[in-house]
Amino acid sequence: MKALLFVLVLALTARANGPEVEPELPPPGAPPAAEEVEALTREIGAGLRCPVCQGLSISDSRAEAATMMYDRTRELVAAGYDEDQIRDYWVARYGEWVLLEPEGKHWLVWVAPGMGLGLGLGWLAVVVSRWRKEPDEVPLPSEVGLVERDPYEKRLLDEIDN
Amino acid sequence: MSRSRVNVWVLVVGLLITAPFVYVLASGFGKDPHAVPSVLEGKPAPDFSLVDMDGNPVALSSLAGSPVVLNFWSTWCQPCKIEHPLLQQAPAVFPDVKFYGIIYADQTPAVRRFLDQSGQRYPHLVDPGGRTALDYGVAGVPETFFIDRYGQIVAKHVGPLSPDSLRYAVDLTRASAPPKSTP
Numbered sequence: 001m002k003a004l005l006f007v008l009v010l011a012l013t014a015r016a017n018g019p020e021v022e023p024e025l026p027p028p029g030a031p032p033a034a035e036e037v038e039a040l041t042r043e044i045g046a047g048l049r050c051p052v053c054q055g056l057s058i059s060d061s062r063a064e065a066a067t068m069m070y071d072r073t074r075e076l077v078a079a080g081y082d083e084d085q086i087r088d089y090w091v092a093r094y095g096e097w098v099l100l101e102p103e104g105k106h107w108l109v110w111v112a113p114g115m116g117l118g119l120g121l122g123w124l125a126v127v128v129s130r131w132r133k134e135p136d137e138v139p140l141p142s143e144v145g146l147v148e149r150d151p152y153e154k155r156l157l158d159e160i161d162n
Numbered sequence: 163m164s165r166s167r168v169n170v171w172v173l174v175v176g177l178l179i180t181a182p183f184v185y186v187l188a189s190g191f192g193k194d195p196h197a198v199p200s201v202l203e204g205k206p207a208p209d210f211s212l213v214d215m216d217g218n219p220v221a222l223s224s225l226a227g228s229p230v231v232l233n234f235w236s237t238w239c240q241p242c243k244i245e246h247p248l249l250q251q252a253p254a255v256f257p258d259v260k261f262y263g264i265i266y267a268d269q270t271p272a273v274r275r276f277l278d279q280s281g282q283r284y285p286h287l288v289d290p291g292g293r294t295a296l297d298y299g300v301a302g303v304p305e306t307f308f309i310d311r312y313g314q315i316v317a318k319h320v321g322p323l324s325p326d327s328l329r330y331a332v333d334l335t336r337a338s339a340p341p342k343s344t345p
Contacts, residue, residue, distance in 0.1 A: 052301060065267075065300075068267065068291065068292035068295070069296060072291070072296055091201075093201070093202075093296060093298070094301070095200070
């Protein structure tokens with residue numbers, strides 16, 4: 001229990017003080033089974049950015065730098081480190097830049113497109129409903145007696161009515 | 163009257179929509195979009211224990227007390243070869259500074275051949291699995307780290323060094339103040 005608390009405090013302080021280069025946290029649990037290591041590494045590596053590529057993860061790139069990062073990630077997975085610890089490990093060295101998916105504080109990135117779409121659709125709905133209402137609501141000048149009805153218009157309306 | 167009110171409203175909404183885009187674009191100008199930001203500047207340099215090409219052990223912790231320049235390089239990297247003559251002269255120009263090359267993702271025989279031709283004026287360390295390079299967040303070569311006498315990373319230079327950028331970074335490293343003690 002004490003050991004667990006110690007790990008928790010370490011984890012919390014590491015998050016509060018920003019990424020620490022050393023010391024590394026002890027692994028939280030038993031190492032995964034050998035056959036699971038590769039799948040877990042691929043999964044975690046898919047969220048880590050290859051430093052020399054254009055928007056590729058280290059799981060998808062065979063560049064020298066990506067391969068070294070992938071091999072190190074596999075070692076950490078095999079030693080029993082969990083995904084959060086491995087992400088923190090890389091963030092401490094390469095910065096948040098290394099994460100392909102933004103962390104929580106960039107929530108605006110996720111929310112803004114939806115908000116923009118909602119606002120746009122709302123605006124469109126208002127504009128379209130105005131277009132539809134306008135012919136009914138706005139009377140012809142001649143109907144409110146502002147101008148005298150044109151003789152041609154008069155004949156036309158009479159013919160339509162009959 | 164109502165016409166001017168509508169215009170102000172349109173202006174405010176327009177600004178609210180365009181201002182974030184302008185900010186993002188403006189803050190992106192003048193930056194290299196491919197540059198990897200360094201999170202290590204101002205932090206303690208990660209320690210390492212490596213061996214040089216002749217098998218002599220070198221640990222960063224044993225170098226405390228003098229400024230250290232770490233140059234990550236490889237023989238397949240052309241910019242590294244461009245800056246190599248400058249680094250060859252550096253130990254003579256800055257005798258108080260310790261220079262080390264750290265070999266990045268390369269074969270030892272290729273490195274030995276290159277150094278036999280060019281001469282070796284400072285030690286070059288072998289980095290198995292690139293562990294030290296990863297600890298320093300190296301994204302490509304050449305990258306050069308300037309570490310002060312207290313073991314803090316003062317500056318990082320990406321790409322080949324010029325005489326001016328080398329002197330500037332070395333001066334900065336020599337003048338670096340001791341780290342503030344953290345409670």
